[in-house]
Amino acid sequence: MPTKIVVDCSTGISTEVELTAEEIAQMEADAAKAEADRKAADEEAALKAAQKAELLERLGITEDEAKLLLG
Amino acid sequence: MAATFTKIATVTVGSGGASTIDFSSIPATYTDLCLKVSLRCDAAGAHASSVAVNFSLNNVTTNRSFRWLEAYDGTNVWSTNNTTPRLMIMGGAATTASTFTNAEVYFPNYAGSNNKSISSDYVSEENSSSYGSLGFVAGLWSSTDAINQITISPNSGNFVQYCTATLYGIKNS
Numbered sequence A: 001m002p003t004k005i006v007v008d009c010s011t012g013i014s015t016e017v018e019l020t021a022e023e024i025a026q027m028e029a030d031a032a033k034a035e036a037d038r039k040a041a042d043e044e045a046a047l048k049a050a051q052k053a054e055l056l057e058r059l060g061i062t063e064d065e066a067k068l069l070l071g
Numbered sequence B: 001m002a003a004t005f006t007k008i009a010t011v012t013v014g015s016g017g018a019s020t021i022d023f024s025s026i027p028a029t030y031t032d033l034c035l036k037v038s039l040r041c042d043a044a045g046a047h048a049s050s051v052a053v054n055f056s057l058n059n060v061t062t063n064r065s066f067r068w069l070e071a072y073d074g075t076n077v078w079s080t081n082n083t084t085p086r087l088m089i090m091g092g093a094a095t096t097a098s099t100f101t102n103a104e105v106y107f108p109n110y111a112g113s114n115n116k117s118i119s120s121d122y123v124s125e126e127n128s129s130s131y132g133s134l135g136f137v138a139g140l141w142s143s144t145d146a147i148n149q150i151t152i153s154p155n156s157g158n159f160v161q162y163c164t165a166t167l168y169g170i171k172n173s
Helices: A021-059 A063-070
Strands: A003-008 A013-018 B004-012 B020-024 B032-039 B052-057 B064-072 B076-082 B086-089 B101-107 B116-124 B133-141 B150-154 B164-171
Touching: A003 B004, A021 A063, A021 B052, A021 B076, B004 B020, B020 B164, B032 B086, B032 B150, B064 B086, B086 B101, B086 B116, B086 B133
Parallel strands: A003 B020
Antiparallel strands: A003 A013, B004 B164, B020 B150, B032 B101, B032 B164, B052 B086, B052 B150, B064 B076, B064 B133, B101 B116, B116 B133
C-alpha cells in the first residue's frame, strides 16, 4: 500500500500513513492525464513538422532558404 | 521583497520510500512560501514527462492552469499550456544512481484573498550526456482561500530514500 509522509506544520510532527482509496485514484488520474497531455503535445509537434516538410518540398527550397526569405 | 527565510518544516524520505509528501496546517503568518525539494522516484524511465512531480493545494484539484517550458532527455524541448498540476520532471530508475532533481517553488502572497500564483524552476543533477531535465513552470490557482496545505507526489512510482522537501516561510520585513 502506498504511504504518504504528513507534516503538521503547526506542531512539526511528522507521521507516515497509508493512502486512502480516493487518494490513490486521484494519483492515478493525474498520472493518466499527464501522459495524455504529453502524447497530445508530441502528436501536435509531429503534425506541424510534417506539414512544414511538405510545404518546403512543394516550394523546392530548404529550411535555411525559407528562413532567408522570411528574415 | 523577501527579507527573511524561516524553515517551517522539512521531510527526508526514509528507506521505504513514499508516494506523497504532505505539508498540512501551514500557518498564515508569513508573506510568501518557498518549497525547496530534491527528488527522485523509482518509476521506470529517466527524465521524461511520465516521470514528474504533481502537486495540489489545500487538497483541491479544480480551477488550476499551468504553463510549462521544459527540456529533457537530451532532445526534447517543448512548451505547453494545460491543467496538469506539474511542478517538475525528475529522474527515474534509469537515471544515474544517487542523483536527484532540485526545484524551488515559490508561492507569493499565499495567505491573501487574491488568486494564487505559483512558480517553479528546476534542474537535474545527472552526470550523463543523454539524460537530464530543466524547466520552468508558472501556475495559477483561481481561489481566494489561503494556502494551508501543499501536497506533492510522483505521477508514477514512489519518492526514493533521501529525497528531501523543505518548506520556508518568508516575511517582507
